[in-house]
Every structure is written in structure tokens, then in C-alpha cells.
Amino acid sequence: MSGRDQGGRSGGLRLLSRLLSRREWAYVLALLVPFVGLNLALKASRASALGSGGAGYTGFLAPDLLFCAGYALLWVGLFAAFRSGWGRWCVVVLFHASAVVVALLTVAAYRFFAVTGSRLDLDTVLYFLSSPGEVAPVVASEASPVLFAAVAAALLYALLGPGLLAWAVGGGGSSRPNPRPTWRAPAVAGLWALVFVSLSALVGAARGPSDGMLSGSPPVELVAAEVGHLGAARTYGVDAARVRENLPTATSLKPTPGAEKRNVVLISLESTRARSVTPYNRNLKTTPFLDGLSGESILAERAYAVTPHTTNALTATVCGIDPPDREETESLGDRIPSRCLPELLDDQGYKSAFFQSVKEDFERRPQVAKNMGYEDFYSLEDMNTTGFERANYFGYEDDAMLGPSREWLEQNGEKPFFATYNTITPHHQYLAPEGRHGRKDFAEDDQLNRYQNSVRYLDFFVENLIRQYKEMGLYEDTVFVIQGDHGEAFGEHGRYQHDNVIWEEGIRIPLMVLDPSRPASRVKAPVNQLDVLPTVADLLGYRIEGGEYPGRSIVDPLPEDRAIKASCWYENECVASVKGDEKYVYHYGARPEELYDLSEDPSEKNNVAADAPPGYLKARREELLRWRAEVEAAYGEGPGS
Incomplete structure (x- = not known):
């Protein structure tokens, strides 16, 4: 050396x-x-x-x-x-x-x-x-x-x-003294x-x-x-005070001459994407009962969740307003800037109840239900789980709700009521209870197959619930709204579960309204969960006064090019809008913008953003970001709050 x-x-x-x-x-x-x-x-x-x-x-x-x-x-x-x-x-x-x-x-x-x-x-x-x-x-x-x-x-x-x-x-021993x-x-x-x-x-x-x-x-x-x-975090010229002034916080229902005090039942299908139920995928025989119901219902062919998370989806559906992002999910137990369906119907003499086979403290659900106006709340702690299988780490299979449901209906069924059944079985871990119905092979991938079987289980639950209403003589006087709260992903676009899945597998949901007094029909225009509250009011014969909700009744003709917006559960993660057959996705700069022609590319495999006219993507992006700024302002998080 x-x-x-x-x-x-x-x-x-x-x-x-x-x-x-x-x-x-x-x-x-x-x-x-x-x-x-x-x-x-x-x-x-x-x-x-x-x-x-x-x-x-x-x-x-x-x-x-x-x-x-x-x-x-x-x-x-x-x-x-x-x-x-x-x-x-x-x-x-x-x-x-x-x-x-x-x-x-x-x-x-x-x-x-x-x-x-x-x-x-x-x-x-x-x-x-x-x-x-x-x-x-x-x-x-x-x-x-x-x-x-x-x-x-x-x-x-x-x-x-x-x-x-x-x-x-x-x-x-002791080391040498440290140098100066x-x-x-x-x-x-x-x-x-x-x-x-x-x-x-x-x-x-x-x-x-x-x-x-x-x-x-x-x-x-x-x-x-x-x-x-x-x-x-830009404001996009949003006037927070004006946004809050226009929120539907003073609304009421005004009976029209044809108003009928019929019951309303909301069945929220946990983590159920449209492509996994038979009415939207004829090649998949997971839900034959729902397929039969779809032939008797008002079926939305293209329905979307607003945010792919349960509490947020319930806010959009029951309260008729855009939900907040994740940071504000739990605060929904403290405030919701809207009058929700239980409150509106309570003014008309309705009773209300919320059922879930999930532990009660999940996302402060009792407080959220109370803030929405529900009078009675039933959770896993109120149910006898003997003989029922655990569906996942949150709760048990949904048939556990049938007993409390029957008891509540026996006590309150003489008056008009609004009842919500919030299911849980298809949620991750996808344990797919098999004690009564066994399992079938729907997919080679084990996780996806367990999920499809969990969706199949929901079909039996809905059938059992509808049967209960028929046995109790309540079916003919009840409007049933059956919808997915959000979808579920299995790596189609590199993501799994639902919170940040903005593609069709995450936000495209089943939605049907079963009204025994009305003939079946199909809604071809895009709709979302915000449309449920106006639809229920319309079917019951009520006019909304004292304010406006952003949704539209799906009973009325809808423009097929209406803009349907959605956001991820994570703040500033991803947003999307659907106009006609065109879907735009923005990821806040974390990945390239996306544009799809859903009529030709329903699986969103071919991003045609590069072919968009100059300024087109910017306009779509600004529209979505302004919308999110308005939502933040509604919940007191925007500028000037």
C-alpha cells in the first residue's frame, strides 16, 4: 500500500x-x-x-x-x-x-x-x-x-x-474522555x-x-x-358565509293533494359495488333476489356514491347534502348542516329507527344517528348474536338485525315510520358467513371470492327483511330504497378496499327504489346518493319548502349530461366528476389526470386525457376543486369560517 x-x-x-x-x-x-x-x-x-x-x-x-x-x-x-x-x-x-x-x-x-x-x-x-x-x-x-x-x-x-x-x-470500562x-x-x-x-x-x-x-x-x-x-388548500373564490346561508337547515315537507303517509325503509348495502350484483352484471349470479326486485323497481342504471365511506355515504343519502372528508367524519355526531329525512318526516308524524349489526361506538354512530334525527338506535350490543356468525372485526352477519327489527315494528308499525338498516357483511375481512347458505365459487382469487359470497349473503338478508315486512302486513304501504353505500376494489387500479378508490369499482353502486304502488322503470341518466332524499319526498307526495337540496328526484326526467361529483375519503387525495359518458379524475398532482369514455371503456383502462381539447382538463379540475371548497365551507372549515 x-x-x-x-x-x-x-x-x-x-x-x-x-x-x-x-x-x-x-x-x-x-x-x-x-x-x-x-x-x-x-x-x-x-x-x-x-x-x-x-x-x-x-x-x-x-x-x-x-x-x-x-x-x-x-x-x-x-x-x-x-x-x-x-x-x-x-x-x-x-x-x-x-x-x-x-x-x-x-x-x-x-x-x-x-x-x-x-x-x-x-x-x-x-x-x-x-x-x-x-x-x-x-x-x-x-x-x-x-x-x-x-x-x-x-x-x-x-x-x-x-x-x-x-x-x-x-x-x-470507562471510555476515554470526549474530545472538546x-x-x-x-x-x-x-x-x-x-x-x-x-x-x-x-x-x-x-x-x-x-x-x-x-x-x-x-x-x-x-x-x-x-x-x-x-x-x-385554495379557496377558488368561495364565499363561505353565502354557502352556509344557502344550506338546507330550515327545510320542511309540505303535503300535496296526493300525499300519502307511507313507510320508508332504507337498506344500505355495505361495500357493495354495482358490478358485483346481478342486476348490473348478468354474468354474475350473486343476487338473484335483488335481480327479481329490480324488475319491480325504479332502477338507476348509473348510480354513484359521493364519498366511498359509510358514514359519509349515509350523510349524503339521509341528509341530502355533500358529506365532508375524513377529518370531519366523526364530527358529524356534533353537527350536520342540513335537516335530514328523520327530522323532516318527524314533522309529519313519523317514527324512526336505525339498525346496525355493528358495535355502537364505531365512528360515533349513535351520535351521528341522533344528529340525523333518528329516535331509536339499535346496534350489536342490543342484539342476540347466538347462532350468528361474525362477519368481520366490526360486527356480525346482518340477519342479527331481524329480531330487533320485528320487535320495533310490532311496537311502532301502526304509525308511519322511517327505518334504516345499515348492513356490514361485505366489509373487509369478507368472512362470508356460510352456516345457513354455504358458499359458491364466483372467482379464483380467494379474497374476491369471499367478497362475492358476502354480497350473496346480503341477497338473503334483503329477502328475509322483505319477507318480514310482508308477514307483518307492512309491505304494500312501504317504499324501499336499496343502495350500496360505496363500492370495493381488488387491485383493478392498484388500490384495495374503498376509502381512496375513485374509479368505478369504488363509487359505482346499485340503487333501486321499490314502491309497490308504482310500475317499474329505468333511469339512464347518472344519479348519486344526494338524489335519494328528494326522491323519497316526491314518492310520498311532499314538496320541499324553506330551502333546496342539491339532489333531484329520480322520478322526474333527468338530463343525461348532468355532472355527478365524487371525492375520496382522504382529504386532498382524489376527486372525480361524471358528465354523460365522460369521467374525469384528479389526484391533486400525485399522479396524472385521467379522462375516460365510459361508453367505450367502462373498466377505465384507456386514459384519454392527452387527447382533451386545450383548457378542458383545467376547467373540469377547477369545477371539482371549487365544489370541495364549498363543502369545506358548509362544515365550517372553509375561508371565513
């Missing part, structure tokens, strides 16, 4: 020794090396699962390598800057805490993305932390005991491992840390969205998403 090489090597060692002592290096590297290894292993594992290898790994790993380099330099610099005393103790505590938190976030981000296809953001993390009772069963359903044991072991090592290793390196603190080297390390983390963000952003892959390092993506959300 040449003298120059030896000198360079010894110079490098002297520089390292000036930064930290041997024991300090052992301490820092004992935590940094596993931290870096975890990050890279998770990304490499994901890339390998997608069949990427060789040179492909370099592109996938680059953002993570840069982030890990920056993270390591940051802590080396801090350890070098604070040599002793309280400063050093603070650095040690923060070092361990940040490594644990960032590692947990990274593991959670990869697992969350694998399960849902969505990227973890700060709002999701805060939601998980603030709702442990709701989130714990969900997490448990996706985490094996082996994973929990591995996380526990990793946490134990993170707390004790570095200290033990440093003690072993030092031979159990110098700020030059730590400052350089901190500067390079900032450079590497910034490069990580730039490289991840440059890669752009990739199906099945997190493009950047999860911690950097988490921060970048929040920055992007802040940048998307």
Missing part, C-alpha cells in the same frame, strides 16, 4: 475519531445499521414481489438510500455536537425515540400500502392514534403473531441493544444530511407514482404529502 493510501486512510480514521469515540461509534451504528437495513429490506422485498430485479433495484432503492444517508449523518452530527451533560442525554433519548417512530412508520407505510394500495399520510396516522378502539381490530386482522413478536423484539433491541454493544466494545466539542464537523454533517434528504424527496417525486410501489422513502413521502395538501 502506498504512503498516500496509508496517509489517506489514517487521515480518514483520525477524522472519524474526532467526530466520535470508538464506543460512541459502536453505540450509534448499533441502531443505525439495523434501521438502514430495515428500510432497504422492505423496499427490496416489495420490488422483488413485483418482479423487479437487477438494475431495477437501483431506481427503487435510490430514495431510501439517500434518506438513510441523510438520517445517519444527522445523528452522527448531533452526537458529535453534544458531547456530554443534558445536551447529550437529550440527543440519546431523541435518537432512540426517532429511530423507533420512523421505523414503525416505515413498517406501517409498507403494510398499509400492501393492504390498501394507498399511501400512508399524517391524517391516517393521527386517526389511528386517536381511535385505538376502532383501529386495533383492523390492525390485528392484518398482522400475524409472528409480526407482533418481531416488532416487540425490535423495540426491545432499540432500547437496550446500542448500550450493551457500546459497553462490550469498551470492555466494560467542535461545531464545524457537526455543521457539515447536518448540511449534508439536509442535502441527502432533499435529494431523496426529489428523486422520489421524479419517479412519480408507480403501480404497486411506494416511489419514495415512506417518511419523506409522509412529509411531502402534507406539503402537497397545504398547497392544494
